[in-house]
Amino acid sequence: MTTTDPFGRAIRDFHRGEQDEPLIDRDGATTRDHPIEEFYFGEFDPESDAGAWRASWLDGPLLDMGAGRDALYFQERFETVAIEPSAHLVATMRERGVRDARVGDMFALRETFDRDRFGSALAIGTQVGLAGSMQGLRRFLGDLAFVTTPDASAVLDGYDPDWEGEDLLGYRSDPTPGLAHRVLHFEYGDEVGETLHFRLFSPDRVREAAVGTGWSVAEVRTDAGYYRLALTKA
Incomplete structure (x- = not known):
């Protein structure tokens, strides 16, 4: 069975100037137009407060587990590998100039990369919530610890x-x-994506999940309910 990918296809079409319908986020009768340009096509700004903070925690080799926007900046400074489960998004990253963009699952890191492969990791886009549970978050952090060096750091949101x-x-x-849920799906034209279930974790719950994984939360930055946190090896 072919899996639909309205999210990845819409972003690819936007990049190619072929998008003629909005990408819709839907929860029942509630919808909104997804802000593709704002979220995925702005340039990383290392001079901004947020950009400088993020860059201060990252070093190479870097594993970017997002849509690759930041990889364009970091790959000019050190080796950067960008992974995405969407083949459409990987094609878009490559077309935009990401040199090492691969189809990959951030929740299958042990099966994909060797031990100690990366010096840091980045997951911006709140996709960590797709871990689904505290147990899933612990498993993800443990796997991320496996593929990163003993002195590695990571930035999540x-x-x-x-x-x-x-x-x-x-x-x-x-x-x-410290826990909640988020449920939605994407629609693009006549294509409807699978329902996504995000588990929302407070920073304190991330601290709890990190115990025993090799990671500890080093710093948290919050802004009206949204946060970014830096992890270091305990």
């Missing part, structure tokens, strides 16, 4: 479910402190 102003499409509350 997410939405904090404890933020009282949370107004996120697809948001579902959870009675457990």
Whole structure:
């Protein structure tokens, strides 16, 4: 069975100037147009406060587990490998100039890379939530520790479910402190993607999940419910 990929196809079409319909985020009757240009085609700014902070935690070789926008900057400074499960997104990354873009699953790192392969890792886009559970997050962090060096660092991001102003499409509350859910799917033209279930973890829950994986949370930056955190090897 062929898996649909409206998300990747829409971003590819935008890059090629062929997008004639919006990419839609949908949760039931609630929809929004996905901000493709803002999220995926802005340039990484190392002079900005956020960019300088992110760059300060990263070194090569770097594993970029996102859509490859930042790989364009970091590959000029050290070896950078960008992975994405979408073949459309990998094609887009290559067309944009990412030199080492591969189809790959961030939740299958041990099967893909050797031990100690990378000096740092980057996952910007809140896709860590697709780990699905605290156990899944622990497994991911353990696998990330396996493929990174003993002195490695990593930068991840997410939405904090404890933020009282949370107004996120697809948001579902959870009675457990520091945890919530997000459920949505993408639509592009007549193509409908699979339902995605994100588990939302507060920074404290990430700290908890990191225990025993080799990682510890070194720093957290928050902005109205969205956070980025730096991990170092414990």
